[in-house]
Amino acid sequence: MSVTIKDVAREAGVSVATVSRVLNGSAAVSEDTAENVHEVIARLGYSPNFLGRNLRKRETRNILVIVPYIGHSLYSDIIKGIQDEASNEYDILVAAGYSTRDTELRLLGMLTNHTVDAAVMLGTRVDAQTLDALADRYNIALCSESIEGSHALTIMIDNKKAAYEVVNRFIAAGKTRIAFVTTDETIIAPSSTDRLAGYLSSLTDNHIKVREEYIFKRNYDYTCGIQAAHELMRQSDPPEAVLCISDLLAAGFIKGCNDIGVKVPKDVQVCGFDNISLCEMFTPMITTVSQPAYRMGRTTARRLIDSLKTGMRSYGTEYLEYGIIVRESASI
Amino acid sequence: MSVTIKDVAREAGVSVATVSRVLNGSAAVSEDTAENVHEVIARLGYSPNFLGRNLRKRETRNILVIVPYIGHSLYSDIIKGIQDEASNEYDILVAAGYSTRDTELRLLGMLTNHTVDAAVMLGTRVDAQTLDALADRYNIALCSESIEGSHALTIMIDNKKAAYEVVNRFIAAGKTRIAFVTTDETIIAPSSTDRLAGYLSSLTDNHIKVREEYIFKRNYDYTCGIQAAHELMRQSDPPEAVLCISDLLAAGFIKGCNDIGVKVPKDVQVCGFDNISLCEMFTPMITTVSQPAYRMGRTTARRLIDSLKTGMRSYGTEYLEYGIIVRESASI
């Protein structure tokens, strides 16, 4: 059996109320009493049971972060930002939703069952209607990835604008045969859709005809990048520049080019998305769009905690500035 | 105000006990009543408050996993294993300790304040004495990384044996000038110590003199791998094989070799540790020791949950089999 506030009170010869006051500094307690209570707490090894406290206070001081999976450096940076901003006010708990709607919903249940006070989602399969219903009753924020049609608080970069700018820069550098590597319809994320829209806009605005055979859709991982290179670069009229919606795809694309004797960046320029640590380790180093992950995390946490404190929920999208990190794979 | 079990009871015209029974299936309830209660629950959008439940039941069905940081694919795989094994019985919460003793201790406080039922640590800065004191009162397991002198339940590979075997294989392949790249004293982890011990043992057992100038100590990341290559490979009598205690170091080492015109694996063979996804993306692909991360996670969760159920804590170390994944950077 663990030691409770009652045990401390009895042992210290005071009431539980006094122990609670010492614990929380919620009201004046004489110095002698406080000292005595502290001594007893230490001697008994007492640690307050947060279930009792939270039940009574109607708050847990926990914020849940739901990620698709744990091992992605983008998420890692965002979480660090959330953590640093929340610092001592809240504990940050991370859970993996594995891009599964049911799992994500089960995790969001931690809001309704009062395990956490707020939730941040970094990419999700939940639909706008379900999420908005929850967001009306609980503190929820989306970070880095939106949900189409949702009015939930969202912190992200303007993906369309970023893709638009990269393609514009390719064109300014004299390229006209520009390809785009993305995911297919089964795993489409709003960010991908936006990036594709930016790509298309730039081509159109620059009077370059969109070529279906230059748009490769499959999955977002390394292997698909390899396949993309094999298929795109073996065409009779291959692209001279490629924008990939993830750095993993870009890395795979470069690898795929190596396989078939195509040189990067000489024969084809490659740009990724996200600026994960791999970009600097790869040969050639990968040019990419960087999301200000850490700042996105901080901003999200700040907005959420402000809502928590004021009781006023906030909605809508806040865009943060992206960057274009020029490395070896594309000089744009 | 959120709706409670009382509201449901009143609305359904039954007692709170009956609602609780319907919720938990803990006792027989007539079909009519159950149906009625379910209807009211749905209509009111009731969700049980776990704080009340957990307080009463003295359990939370949450397991905490403390990682040094979030974005490491080894941790990701271990956590997936833990998750799958715990499946519906427990929710897995992940928190980052950032290799900071104080942060880790604060997180372990979730055991004492009854926020979680058990904790898994994947590498920690907490000392044996402090941890063992906690492990005597709570369910704690270490996974992949031990604490020297601790008797806490630990699931890991035999790091010494693995390093020993790699070096043996280098020697069998005719190499005698074998280097070792590891971390320095400020960030030493037991796994690193064990791997160094295996390296030294193999040399000694094979009657090869240990050369201090072949042991490079700094940090465990990519940049240090580059530095290691620059310093080790520019010696007058450079090594012809290198074992690095992380894949990141191995990748950096290869990059560093490229910088100065040393060919891998022709001039020097390189082996890493952990088998992270980077190994297959790198050129050349990296030979490495693989930890059975997913199985380690499952085993850890199983052992922990068994303890939780039986109330019998378990202690000691369980070794799982490692593998040596031969790729391009070393043909051993």
Place this chain on the structure above:
DNA sequence: GTGAAAGCGCTAACAC
């Protein structure tokens, strides 16, 4: 400055 007591939402023992 301190104590008594109510009550947060829930489960389970007991009674019927």
Place this chain on the structure above:
DNA sequence: GTGTTAGCGCTTTCAC
């Protein structure tokens, strides 16, 4: 099969 009630550990009025 169902209701009444005690109590999990804590905070917070309200008295004094």
